[in-house]
Amino acid sequence: MPLRHSSVLRLVLILLLGHASLLASQSFPRSDPEAQGVASTGVLDFVNKVESKKMNLHSVMLVRHGHVVAEGWWAPYAHDLRHTLYSLSKSFTSTAVGIAADEGKLSLDDKVISFFPQDVPATVSANLSEMRVKHLLMMGTGHKACALFGPGFSKPEGNWVQTVLSRPVEFEPGTHFVYNNGATFTLAAIVQKATGQTLLNYLNLHLFEPLGIENAEWELNPQGYNTGAWGLRVTTEDIAKLGQLYLKNGVWRGKRILSENWVREATKAQIKNAAGKDPAKDAASDWAQGYGFQFWRCRNDAFRGDGAFGQYCIVMPKQDAVVAITSETNDMQIILNAVWDHILPALKAERLPADNRASDELKAKLASLSLPFPSGQPSSPQAARVNKRTFSIAENTLGVRSISLDFSSDTCTFTMLDTQAEHKIECGLGKWKRGETDISPAPLHLATTKTFSRSPVACAGAWSDENTFVMHWRFVETAHYQSVTCRFTGDEIQVEFKKSAALLNPSGKDGRPVLNGRVVGK
DSSP states (O other): OOHHHHHHHHHHHHHHHHHHHHHHHOOOOBOOGGGGTBOHHHHHHHHHHHHHTTOOEEEEEEEETTEEEEEEEOBTOOTTOOEEOGGGHHHHHHHHHHHHHHTTSOOTTSBGGGGOTTTSOSSOOHHHHTOBHHHHHTTOSSOSSOSSSSTTSOOTTSOHHHHHHHSOOOSOTTSOOOOOHHHHHHHHHHHHHHHSSOHHHHHIIIIIHHHTOOSOEEOBOTTSOBOSSSOEEEOHHHHHHHHHHHHTTTEETTEEOSOHHHHHHHHSOOBOOOOOSOHHHHHTOTTSSOBOSSOEEOGGGOEEEEETTTEEEEEEGGGTEEEEEEEOOSOHHHHHHHIIIIIHHHBOSSOOOOOHHHHHHHHHHHHTOBOOOOSSBSOOHHHHHHTTOEEEEOOOTTOEEEEEEEEOSSEEEEEEEESSOEEEEEEEESSOEEEEEOSOOOSOOSSOOBOOSSEEEEEEEEEEETTEEEEEEEOTTSSOEEEEEEEEETTEEEEEEEEHHHHTSTTOOOOOOOEEEEETTO
């Protein structure tokens, strides 16, 4: 072949490959709601309801017939930010098991102990011996309680696989449901054993790349396993992509990712999970409709993956719809109720006539979403008195040694020196200011895991009175924020921290001490 023809062919191949890569990573197409049979008024009612009830949503995305018809992020959360999924991570772990099973890397009937010959206890009980991969998937391991952490369990820094395998298996596997982080973590470890890759690396190749999910992060445990049961961070649209894959029976843009049989088995009720004491209460609960393979069955013949504080991937096969939600709530049922009360009735069987007024109102509402700043004024006479002064902090359990605040016209830089390093937070005054920090966002310490050294953060501050400056630090790739209150009296400062997880609960406590300090040199 002449050189010039070879070069042209190479260029064509590069362009074709680039085009294929672009198609893989493209977002969903966008559409007006009515064009996909969705009443804009119903979606607007949903948004107004979650705001009026202060459900603390961070994002919502509605996909109908493969098109995004409504999407919104409550500032400072945004479309480009990942979000910690908590137990919604479990549905991604399950998907990895499904892909590995489809590839023949493992079988759902494989015995759990067969993957960990070095970690089994000296005496293997009959129930442990009969525990299969499918029992881990359905949360039917036979354990009476979570097999990973709790009173009398091995330390989180220890060998997690040994911890799970050492727990008593009180029931015959497959007969007793108990929500069990140990089961899902063990699935993550099995994927790694069966494929020779970490759970995240395996999903990057077989799920995330085909679906155009980029820059996913997943916590690692001390032995180098992804945590599986929690710890994944992806975007809201990535959550919707997983839902769409299952909605379409494992096919993504014409390419089969999962077998139809896996999708059917994963999303049907494999085990009963209703309390059974109050039929009326069970009928009204989306946590009593049966459990599949790391997916919950829902009312209205839907199914979902979900995570603590309100992370949802809701799939409605009959309506050909997916709803992805991130939030921080202490009442997860109330958000699902709002979906059934407002979004579900808005999904019509046929295309609707254009409703420009309602559609424009919905778009305007979704474009203006914002979480509240701390209430108060952007400035105070006290700001000039404390500006750039260093406060020496009395001995405390946090190891904090000094604090200073640097006020400008629209920003306050909060600097805290502890025994480890100097930490800075920049707060907008009357606005959100995005940045990064190495201050830990973790509200819960389930275990010692390898996480992320620096966190994206968005902060805002205000003077609630002349002597009190309040900041909200939102760790925008998590569900959480911290309220930090600085009270000034003469040459003294008092700093109080409150985690949002504690603020959500009227009886919740933060546990960190109030810091007390005095201006250096006074």
